[in-house]
Amino acid sequence: MAVYKNTSGQTSSNGLKTGLKSRHLTMISIAGVIGGALFVGSGNVIYAAxxxxxxxxxxxxxxVLFIMRMLGEMAVLNPDSGSFSSYADRAIGRWAGFSIGWLYWCFWTLLMGWEAYVAGKILHNWFPFIPIWAYMLLVIVSLIWVNLQDVKNYGEFEFWFALIKVVAIVMFMVVGSLAIFHLWPWGDISAQGNVNYLLDQPFMPNGIAPVVTALLGVMFAYVGAEIVTVAAAEAKSPEKEICKASNSVVWRILLFYVGSMLITVCLIPHNNxxxxxxxxxTYSVTLTALGIPEARHLVNFVVLTSVCSCFNSALYTCSRMLYSLSGRGDAPKSFGLTNRKGSPWAGVLFSSLFALVAVYLTATESMNVYDVLMMATGTVALYVYLVIAFSQLKMRKKYEAEGRKIDFKMWCFPWITYAVIVVIIGSLLVMLIEGTYFKEVMYTSLLALLIVAVGGIVHKVNLGKGVSRTSLRPDSTLD
Structure with a gap:
């Protein structure tokens, strides 16, 4: 693998420093699953379904469990900061690696602007004498600084961000469980004894259609679980950490999401x-009904840490994706440069572009324009999952033909992989026909086609002139 600049300290096979510890990777994988949507956005899903x-x-x-298992199989064999983009490059073709890498970068860099806006609004509500855009700028500059330091700084910030979210969820589940069993002495719920909403109301009060729509929306809530395979490339034992993270996805989802939803629908009528x-x-409504004072402010603090964590991880992921694309000749070589701390500084700064645009739009009261931009990334998750499935399908067959030993395998290959591909394609078709996410599918598809077209031009010009792609792809290409 190409290394553009030597850095002090131990380096990974792709030239980045190996500063992330096991506890960092554990919390990064947890933080990737828990987003602000759990605390706030899930309310709409409950109301409808x-x-x-x-x-x-x-x-x-x-x-997501199946997707992480597929991605884990490829990542254990080839830890890479480009993760699924690199695997798509090797398995499907250069156009696929280029396209999905830049599409994923667009998703996270646009989301960073939105996360900064949410953080700014929360801080402005607490201290209104400072404008939202100023808070946004403070958050952005602070987290840019974190990502320009040694990678262990990023790991430490994510460790504490994730720990706050985990503690908040565990406390919510403990309090909610006490209320369900009539052991919580305060609030309207206990006073009325209404803790059987799950049994008292129809399981599907509005029919199957809202549930299908909710399922499609839920898929987006889990985006970020794959970040651990990017971060693992900068750990001392990436194979071990990837296996551990992939295996633990199921209990995290069951505990954090399914557990939280179960408690909520037991305590709150779905049509609240x-x-x-x-x-x-969701959390604010439930905790307020339980009589906890200032529940909204407590939850807003957790949401603030959640969006800061998301911004931090997004900036990290974007810079590493650009680093990988640069190494493969699919982005300017400058994105492969690292500073003395081992951070790909050019990628960090460039990836902050849309966040700064969001600051300008907020300052000029034009943030509604950003909603249109965000719509273009609405179904990126499904496209990423689809590429992961196709990549794993081709790489597994290739490795088996070569007689290569695969210790961490996808279950029931190739049938589950085929089933996942069918489900994802079917989901996209349902989204188009049902209509709720029609614009998201269309805008994301147009963005993807634009990136593919740009990729064709870039490959003609050859941004990676002088970079040996053979040396960057140790596994023989399949295209």
Whole structure:
């Protein structure tokens, strides 16, 4: 693998420093699964689907479990900061690696602007004498600084961000469980004894259609689980950490998402109007009903740490994706340069572009424009999952033909892989026909086609002139 600049300290096979510890990787994998959508966005899903939201989150989690197993199989054999983009390059072709890498970069860099905006709004609500855009700038500059330091700094920040989220979820589940068993002495729920909403209302009060729509929306809540395979490339034992993270995805989803939804639908009627109020959120509504004072502020603090964690991970992931694309000749060589701390500084700064655009739009009261940009990334998760499945299908067959030993395998190959491909394609078709996510599918598809077209031009010009792609792809190409 090419290394553009030597850095002090031990380096991984792709030239980045190996500063992440096992506890960092554990919390990064947890942080990747827990997003702000759990605390706030899940309210809309509960309102529409009713108690069947449990089924939607469980089925969505099952799909992510299979995807992580496929990705883990490839990552254990070839740890790489480009993760699925690198594997798509090797398995499907250069156009696939280029396209999915840049599409994924677009998703996270656009999301960073939105996360900064949410953080700014929360801080502005607490201390209104400072404008939202100023808070946004503070968050952005602070987390850019973190990502320009040694990678262990990123790991430490994610460790504590994730720990706050885990503690909050565990406390919510403990309090909620006490209320369900009539052991919580405060709040309207205990006073009325209404802790059997799950049994008292229909499982699918609005029919199957909202559940299908909810399932499609739930898939987006799990985006970020794959970040650990990017970060593992900078760990001392990437193969071990990837196996551990992939195996633990299922219990994290069951505990954090399915468990939280189960408690919520037991304690709160699904048609509570506050659930679909974006200023409240699932946890706030439930904890307020339980009589906890200032529950909204407590939850907003957790959401603040969650969006900062998301921004931090997004910036890290974007810079490493650019680093990998640069090494393969699919991005300018400058994105492969690292500073003395081992950080790909050019990729970090460039990946902050849309976050700074969001600051400008907020300052000029034009943030509604950003909503249109975000719509273009609405179904990126499904495209990434689809590419992972096709890549694993081809790479597994290749390795088996070569007689290569595979210790960490996808189950029931190739049948589950084929089933996942069918489900994802079917989901995209349902989204188009059903209509709720029609614009997201269309805008994301147009963005993907644009990136493919740009990729064709880039390969003609050859941004990676002077870079030997053979040396960057130790496994023989399949295209």
């Amino acid at each position: 009713g108690p069947a939201v449990i089924l939607a989150y469980a089925l969505g989690g099952l799909l 109007p506050l659930l679909k109020d974006p200023t409240w959120g």
